[in-house]
Amino acid sequence: MDTQTKAPHVANEFSIDELGLASRNHAMPLEALCYSCTPVGLHYLLIHYDIPQVDATTWRLTVNGAVAHELTLSLDELRALPSVTQQVTLECAGNGRGLLSPHVVSQPWLGEAVGTAEWTGAPLSAVLAQAGIDATAVEALFTGLDRGIDGGEEQDYARSLTLAEATRDEVLLAYAMDGAPLLPQHGFPVRLIVPGWYGMTHVKWLSSVTLLTEPFQGYQQSHAYRVRATSEDAGTPVTRMKPRALMIPPGIPEYQTRIRHLRAGSCTLRGQAWSGWGAITRVEVSDDAGQTWHDASLGDAASAYAWRPWSFAWDAASGAHELCCRATDSAGNVQPLQAAWNTGGYENNSVQRVRVVVA
């Protein structure tokens, strides 16, 4: 059996506009799963519009809306507040979109839109307490400095959270990533970090936090980032990350197809797994395209919000194999062989498939 001549798993073709998005918004090469904390520059990126060039000396964060005292904080003032540092895994809500059939046109992720970093910032709850949350407030709206057109509508990028979610201890106004100021592409000078949630929530280049007395109806909240079976469906909002396990592809790659080649014998498969709904409790591995599964060993996650390492001693027999891995979380969610399709191509946590040829 020669996997070099097998048809690819997905016959999708991609337009030059989709390729243009993929060229800007890069994935994490899977071999970087070997790092607990993703090296700078390998962490995935999804930038809707352009990366703003922000002058930290004139930047201010406005906290307004249904508050007792409107605040205007400089970067120094934010840095002077008590801080929290925590390792957090971030994943794009569209991860896996490019593998869906029927084809969904947007950033065509193939499953590698993830990364883990150590974020430092001031808890949002402390800043909101300082502003004084009015009893009429129901949501916090986060607006970035990135501006563009989506769905025919000119807009600043903006997303909201309910007050209950926004005031959780782990939600940060982050000004450092891996101990250094944020890079421009990661939201310099300040971004929101909401551990457990998909990436669209972690608003970059943050300019304001506005407490609202009605739920936010902006484009990125009410149109985008909703799971809809059909375009007529009101859908449900995308929120926390579904469980996913990824493996470091073993052996060496063929340049264009990325099909892996390795020698027969003992081979330790390694990877990471995460979920926004609870701790990872199980990772399983298959070497027969998901027909039979074997338990992997789990290591310790660096934090409650970071991916958990796993490994599996695989006896690689000669021939072609399709390796898979799947994660289960403490809430009982199990990664599906094939996730349900939706119009926006969100939350496709179908199991990873890695083609290998053992000689």
Added chain:
Amino acid sequence: MDTQTKAPHVANEFSIDELGLASRNHAMPLEALCYSCTPVGLHYLLIHYDIPQVDATTWRLTVNGAVAHELTLSLDELRALPSVTQQVTLECAGNGRGLLSPHVVSQPWLGEAVGTAEWTGAPLSAVLAQAGIDATAVEALFTGLDRGIDGGEEQDYARSLTLAEATRDEVLLAYAMDGAPLLPQHGFPVRLIVPGWYGMTHVKWLSSVTLLTEPFQGYQQSHAYRVRATSEDAGTPVTRMKPRALMIPPGIPEYQTRIRHLRAGSCTLRGQAWSGWGAITRVEVSDDAGQTWHDASLGDAASAYAWRPWSFAWDAASGAHELCCRATDSAGNVQPLQAAWNTGGYENNSVQRVRVVVA
């Protein structure tokens, strides 16, 4: 005239294998042309196989072949040698491949595979002098720790230079990028830097420098990285970067198409231009798809090997426009409207085209 409904410039569709390469090997978002030195993580990346995970404490650079004394250098020994720091623009030889017709299958760059960094290292010539170049030596072969299969052949990534090129003052064994140790994806702990040459020459994760008495005939030298009109053609080697100018797309983008929208009036267009064949002597701008051209103002390059900034005061009139820019170097090379096609899709320095709608 509504550019939203215009046919795209290129009707190319891309396979999932090409998309997989584009997801790993990211381009530089063009708004990052505003930085003289590209922020970490935005510099383009082309990695043929996997990113090796190298232990700097056990890593050694071997200098062997036609030398008087074989050397084995540790990272500390290399860092103890006199060093040079210089700002260098690097570009992939396949930049623009994805825009070619007929379609060429490989990493499908759309023109943004570039970046500028400050590299620090020991001049290669000093290390070769220490080893003692034998009179029979004609080339230096550079071998990396990255291994994979290309053209059906298992190989370590390896490229050679003639001794005349290898011993130029500006050729470095670089161990720092922007003042910090190299990131894994940029060749940690040591890579070759050959200012002026396309990226395939700057061998990453360098493990050996071997002086050869015959020209190297390996895959990446004799098959890949040659400009061939047909597959029967022996072709000519890809060497130095052809001139190219790029502009920061003005205004704000539409998310999927990246078509730009801005208000009528004065608009300063800015960008960078570079060539491996000489200094940039002229940049021109067109707002009518290359029919008429206007001279831009040139700033100062940070080094002889770094891109040169340019700007142009554009009076943006209402309507749809296709903006272009083109560079000329001191050797008299001018960027073409349409570069000649070749089988590998190399050196496509056709002028950039940016679609804008002025309201």
